[in-house]
Amino acid sequence: MPVAQEPIASGSPLTVLTEDEQLLRDSVLEFADRRVRPLVRDMDEHAKMPRDLIDDLFGLGVMGIEIPESYGGAGARFFHSVLAVEALSQVDPSVGLLVDVQNTLVTNALLRWGSDDIKQRHLPAMATKTVGAYALSESGAGSDAFAMTTRATAGDGGFVLNGRKLWITNANEADLFIVFATINPEAGYRGITAFLVERGAPGFTVGKKEDKLGIRASSTCELLFEECFVGAASVLGEVGKGYKVAIETLNEGRIGIGAQMIGLTQGALGHAVAYTKERKQFGKAIADFQAVQFQLAQAAAELEAARLLVYNAARLRDAGRPFLKEAAICKLYSSQIAEHVTSLAVQLYGGYGYVKDYPVEKLYRDAKIGQIYEGTSNMQLQTIAKLLMG
Numbered sequence: 001m002p003v004a005q006e007p008i009a010s011g012s013p014l015t016v017l018t019e020d021e022q023l024l025r026d027s028v029l030e031f032a033d034r035r036v037r038p039l040v041r042d043m044d045e046h047a048k049m050p051r052d053l054i055d056d057l058f059g060l061g062v063m064g065i066e067i068p069e070s071y072g073g074a075g076a077r078f079f080h081s082v083l084a085v086e087a088l089s090q091v092d093p094s095v096g097l098l099v100d101v102q103n104t105l106v107t108n109a110l111l112r113w114g115s116d117d118i119k120q121r122h123l124p125a126m127a128t129k130t131v132g133a134y135a136l137s138e139s140g141a142g143s144d145a146f147a148m149t150t151r152a153t154a155g156d157g158g159f160v161l162n163g164r165k166l167w168i169t170n171a172n173e174a175d176l177f178i179v180f181a182t183i184n185p186e187a188g189y190r191g192i193t194a195f196l197v198e199r200g201a202p203g204f205t206v207g208k209k210e211d212k213l214g215i216r217a218s219s220t221c222e223l224l225f226e227e228c229f230v231g232a233a234s235v236l237g238e239v240g241k242g243y244k245v246a247i248e249t250l251n252e253g254r255i256g257i258g259a260q261m262i263g264l265t266q267g268a269l270g271h272a273v274a275y276t277k278e279r280k281q282f283g284k285a286i287a288d289f290q291a292v293q294f295q296l297a298q299a300a301a302e303l304e305a306a307r308l309l310v311y312n313a314a315r316l317r318d319a320g321r322p323f324l325k326e327a328a329i330c331k332l333y334s335s336q337i338a339e340h341v342t343s344l345a346v347q348l349y350g351g352y353g354y355v356k357d358y359p360v361e362k363l364y365r366d367a368k369i370g371q372i373y374e375g376t377s378n379m380q381l382q383t384i385a386k387l388l389m390g
């Protein structure tokens with residue numbers, strides 16, 4: 001699905017979409033409704049995403065949104081990725097996350113930091129069939145990610161990796177992994193280097209898959225490296241500059257998480273409005289009670305505010321303007337309102353909200369992760385506070 005580059009006119013309302021943005025959003029919403037919705041319950045229950053669904057996401061063109069057309073991608077912008085993640089997350093935030101990690105973390109890093117050789121080797125496959133994963137966290141290195149202990153030792157023609165990564169999204173489906181390791185623990189963050197590791201590389205294994213509260217169809221696994229050789233040509237960016245790759249991609253990635261959160265909030269609010277109009281108590285629809293209407297109106301106000309924050313951060317990024325504070329605020333706020341609005345949706349469904357036959361209990365479970373990954377809420381507050389204090 002090639003999308004033409006179209007600059008945003010200064011002063012345009014944030015939520016007014018250009019023709020190509022509208023086209024992308026409509027086609028992804030249609031896909032989410034037709035192709036994803038029937039699978040949601042089963043994917044959640046079995047904690048599995050079918051490969052043919054992933055193939056169809058490639059077919060739709062949303063797995064290589066920013067990859068230039070010359071490499072087989074859609075040649076679109078970051079904002080298009082945000083729209084795709086939001087639209088998919090309305091129906092299933094796990095599918096939204098698969099697409100988010102693929103675009104806002106993995107291909108984003110390859111496009112910015114990859115050598116010509118790396119781009120030639122990996123981008124065509126990333127646009128058509130290869131799922132990517134981004135491996136920074138470890139059991140002892142989460143918020144303090146640069147305290148990682150996975151070690152890269154320089155050897156003949158490359159590096160040998162030893163260590164373990166934890167919590168790696170898409171690990172079950174991925175064929176290409178961006179792996180961060182230190183070449184010198186004493187050098188602190190200056191030792192960190194990003195490597196590209198392919199599934200099947202000797203010494204590399206995808207380990208235990210986590211059994212999670214929410215986003216259950218998204219795989220989250222441990223990665224194990226035992227004397228795993230990576231050629232020098234698979235260093236992403238410069239040796240010792242992996243911290244820059246990590247920081248800069250995560251700054252952008254958290255806008256994608258904001259998109260996931262507003263998508264799932266929209267989904268929950270839509271369900272709540274429809275249900276309250278149908279459900280009758282005391283002889284009328286519960287939506288006729290002003291107390292219920294006001295709760296829904298409050299949720300709509302929160303969602304609108306969060307969407308403006310997410311769109312603004314994404315449009316700033318595409319315009320090449322600073323967006324660090326805006327990205328942190330959009331992730332912080334959208335994940336807070338996602339928890340609130342999904343909880344309200346469960347509340348307004350009453351007992352029916354608490355069971356799996358209705359869609360809102362899943363969205364409630366899915367929402368919690370927004371406050372944890374790609375920097376917990378405290379880490380976002382730390383970023384905002386640092387900028388505030390100067």
Ligand SMILES: Cc1cc2nc3c(=O)[nH]c(=O)nc-3n(C[C@H](O)[C@H](O)[C@H](O)COP(=O)(O)OP(=O)(O)OC[C@H]3O[C@@H](n4cnc5c(N)ncnc54)[C@H](O)[C@@H]3O)c2cc1C
Nearest residue numbers: 134135136137142143167168169220372373374375376378
């Ligand atoms: C489902 C899932 C998917 C994930 N996907 C990926 C992935 O694809 N790639 C990847 O690399 N990682 C991934 N992660 C890891 C995720 O980014 C980390 O879990 C997250 O950064 C938090 O790290 P932690 O779990 O070690 O918590 P900790 O860092 O131990 O934090 C625990 C608590 O302490 C608080 N805290 C810590 N330090 C401070 C401080 N200085 N000030 C105030 N409060 C503090 C935190 O806010 C948090 O509430 C994923 C995690 C999950 C659960």
